[in-house]
Amino acid sequence: MNRLFSLFCSLLCFVFCSNNIVAVVGNDIILKSDLEEMFFLQQNQNPGISKADVLDGMIEQKVLVYFARQDSTLVVDDIQLNTMVKEQLDTYKQQFGGSVESLENYFDKSFSQVFDYLYKQGEDIFLANQLKQKLFSMVSVSSTDVKSFYQKEKHRLPLTPPLYSYSCFRQKIQPSEKRVLNTRAIADSIYLEITENGKNFSSFYTSFSGGDVEFKRGDFGLPEFEWAAFSLKSPGDVVGPVLTSLGFHLIELVDRLGEKVRVNHILFPLSVNKDDEKECYNLVEKELLLSTKNMKYFDSICRNAAKTGDDLSGVFTGAPKDVVSAEILKTISSLSEESFSEIIKTSDSYFFLYLSEKSPPSVPTLGENWEQIEWMALQNKFNKFFIDWYNKNSKKVYIKKYGLD
Numbered sequence: 001m002n003r004l005f006s007l008f009c010s011l012l013c014f015v016f017c018s019n020n021i022v023a024v025v026g027n028d029i030i031l032k033s034d035l036e037e038m039f040f041l042q043q044n045q046n047p048g049i050s051k052a053d054v055l056d057g058m059i060e061q062k063v064l065v066y067f068a069r070q071d072s073t074l075v076v077d078d079i080q081l082n083t084m085v086k087e088q089l090d091t092y093k094q095q096f097g098g099s100v101e102s103l104e105n106y107f108d109k110s111f112s113q114v115f116d117y118l119y120k121q122g123e124d125i126f127l128a129n130q131l132k133q134k135l136f137s138m139v140s141v142s143s144t145d146v147k148s149f150y151q152k153e154k155h156r157l158p159l160t161p162p163l164y165s166y167s168c169f170r171q172k173i174q175p176s177e178k179r180v181l182n183t184r185a186i187a188d189s190i191y192l193e194i195t196e197n198g199k200n201f202s203s204f205y206t207s208f209s210g211g212d213v214e215f216k217r218g219d220f221g222l223p224e225f226e227w228a229a230f231s232l233k234s235p236g237d238v239v240g241p242v243l244t245s246l247g248f249h250l251i252e253l254v255d256r257l258g259e260k261v262r263v264n265h266i267l268f269p270l271s272v273n274k275d276d277e278k279e280c281y282n283l284v285e286k287e288l289l290l291s292t293k294n295m296k297y298f299d300s301i302c303r304n305a306a307k308t309g310d311d312l313s314g315v316f317t318g319a320p321k322d323v324v325s326a327e328i329l330k331t332i333s334s335l336s337e338e339s340f341s342e343i344i345k346t347s348d349s350y351f352f353l354y355l356s357e358k359s360p361p362s363v364p365t366l367g368e369n370w371e372q373i374e375w376m377a378l379q380n381k382f383n384k385f386f387i388d389w390y391n392k393n394s395k396k397v398y399i400k401k402y403g404l405d
Helices: 001-015 031-047 053-067 078-095 098-105 111-136 145-152 178-194 223-231 276-292 295-307 325-333 364-397
Strands: 021-025 026-032 165-170 209-216 238-244 247-255 261-270 314-318 351-361 399-401
Touching: 001 026, 001 276, 021 031, 021 053, 026 031, 026 053, 053 111, 053 364, 053 399, 078 111, 098 295, 111 295, 111 364, 165 276, 165 295, 165 325, 178 247, 178 261, 223 247, 223 261, 223 364, 261 399, 276 295, 276 351, 295 314
Parallel strands: none
Antiparallel strands: 021 026, 021 399, 165 314, 165 351, 209 261, 238 247, 247 261
């Protein structure tokens, strides 16, 4: 039977698909087009990866799926999978032009075919991951395992990140109060023209920035704008002026599309100028002068700035968080302990900070980093376990690779 199956696969490849099929795994095939798409996606994350590596990964996943389908305890959550596919489609649409047509052109498939393709791909990923998690649960490490792993690998373990104790005060550059009031007055007057005098919303696009936009909650990036847009009930309803980081907006509801909303909007921008930058710098310079004379005062302005919602201001201890900007991290790294920085300008703010103390990167120790080392020991043991499992079980599945051109 196995010989007949092998002969069938060989004939299939020779007669029909020698230029299209790159691998056969059990009853599944991997097409050259599938490999090209996966290679394109993975190359964005790992530029050094080869097509051969990508193909090996795709074969491994299909072997996992082969055995996962035989395990009745592993099931796919359709609701979760549908949500994942829809989010993936939205991401692809943005990457390839923002429309359904651009998505169809990229995949050379209709929208429904793209959905079915991604659904099947997602189903395989779900099953493969579930089987891997089940295999992972079969592995454990003892205290002896962790200590043994540490003794063998401690010189190859990644260093712990540097630790800092520092305080930071940041002030964003804002447009002057007078310009804010003037811009608000213009937005108010246009709002009245539309809502009371019956002017067409889109007639103001030539004088101000505007257009239509479609999005679902959480995707637009301006919380105030989103909240106002989703508060509208009927097509033609208008709300505003709504203040965001970009300026004032007028928003008109076009339609509600399930979880999405489509609106027209007009933007009255609030950009900053040289006078705004100078005013901000002078304020920060004053705060730095007072802080160098009174550390309690400095501590209070840092904590108060943090309370206003500024993630970069405040008093911090430990490894820098992801939110820390490159400018702040660079400044911390270059400072000596117990010293103030100079005033630093970023794209939208000025800041200064005080470094209390810092600890350089170091080799992790069992006493200080037991949980991290235990996790690495577990991962290391699982990797060996999985290689053995895969080498043993992949022999039970028909696998045939063809040349990569």
